[in-house]
Amino acid sequence: MPSLENRQFIELEKPIKELVDELKDFRQRAEKNSKVDYTVTIDQLEKSIVEKREDITKELTSWQKVQLSRHPDRPYTLKYIDKMCTNFVEIFGDRGVKDDKAMVGGFAQLEGETVMLIGQQKGINTKMRQLRNFGMANPEGYRKALRLMKLAEKFNKPVITLIDTPGAYPGLEAEERGQGEAIARNIYEMMRLKVPVICVVIGEGASGGALGIGVGDKVLMLENTWYTVISPESCSSILWRSWEKKEIAAEQLKLTPDHMHKFGLVDGIVPEPAGGAHWDYDLAAQLLKKELVPLLQELKAIDPETRIKNRIERYSKMGFWDEI
CATH class of the missing domain: 4.10.860 (DNA Excision Repair, Uvrb; Chain A)
Known part of the structure; x- marks a missing residue:
């Protein structure tokens, strides 16, 4: 750090x-x-x-949590993998177009257990941010993620995804190569994976970009992160034609871990070091690892068909509405 x-x-x-x-x-x-x-x-x-x-960090507003989730010193996916795991072997490419640097993944050992780790990766400086496309994956990134999930399923290894993206890449070329289809396919296939799947929001969890690797048996959020359909700035620009109302938008979107847990959209909130994860990478990784290890054992004890059934029921029940 x-x-x-x-x-x-x-x-x-x-x-x-x-x-x-x-x-x-x-x-x-x-x-x-x-x-x-x-x-x-x-x-x-x-x-x-x-x-x-x-x-x-005792009493943060929703907008302040958004700011912390974007902190330039905050640890990203590869840092968590490095600090939590051993023997990480990164796997590249989607076997179709190219290797998307915004999406990383591979096998690693977590407390002696072989797992497949997949996540969005942002850059630590200007050059790396451009290389990683600011953590915004193209369709080939989501197809690479799906390939790795299927590989994990083939060898009966659990899947852990680390979500940190401002959204899927919205460029014309991404749409031409089927961005929407790639994300929808991932959601469909993740529902039916026979291995345990744990998803963790470690930074920004925006829109379909997050959902593309966000369907699991258990979903966790780090303490200073956010998870919602649209960023506060984009929401503000749509509703008020200006970014000036982004703080109000952040409050109204109910995007913090506390709100997500209250709504039943996530299963737990992982604490961070004092001041945020960017102050102590080692401790941040250990706090997350402490949550992941027992969850993996809990999910492994459930037979695959029951896990899939529970997963489908879990997502089918999400949300609430009134008929008038």
Whole structure:
């Protein structure tokens, strides 16, 4: 993870940045002047930074959670795989068009259990963001994901998907190659997979881009993430013809983990380190791993036909409406 000196800060974290700048200043003074002991001051500032991280994330608005989910230092799919698993073997290509860099996946070992891990991957810098298409997969990305799921099914290995996308790529070429069909096919096939499937929203969970790898026996959300049909900015631009109402849109969309759990759309909320997952990659991965391991054992104990039946019933019952 980035060192304290190299961290990026969003508007929400301005009070933390002020403390970090002060800490940098005292560390530089300590290096230049060994005659003065700054140890107590430095220790107090480090403690204050941790306390401020906790304070800031105690009561977040929906829009603030959206901002945290997009934090430039936040860990992405490959980082979680690296920190949670061993012996990861990435598999490439959809056997049809090309290898979509926005979608990654492969076999790995999670606590000695071989699993198939699949997820959207964003870039850590400008060059990588362009290579990964900002985590927005093309049809071949979803077809690659489906190929990997079918491979896992063939060898009777559980599937874990990590969702982090602002949406499926909306370009003309994606539509020409069947973006809608690819996502619909994934939803259909994931319903019928004979192996356990766990889906986790680790960042942004937007629209069909998330649903394309989002159908499972259990669905979890990390504490500072969101999951809904449209981004707050796009919702604001449609309803108010402006992005200025994005904070209101975020509240009205009920997109936070608390809302999703209350509606019965997700099964659990995974806690994050104080201040968000971007502050401690190791701890963030361990907290997620702690949830995944027992869930896998629980799902493995259920026979495949029952799992499929439960999965279909689960999604059939989602939503509520009134007839008038």
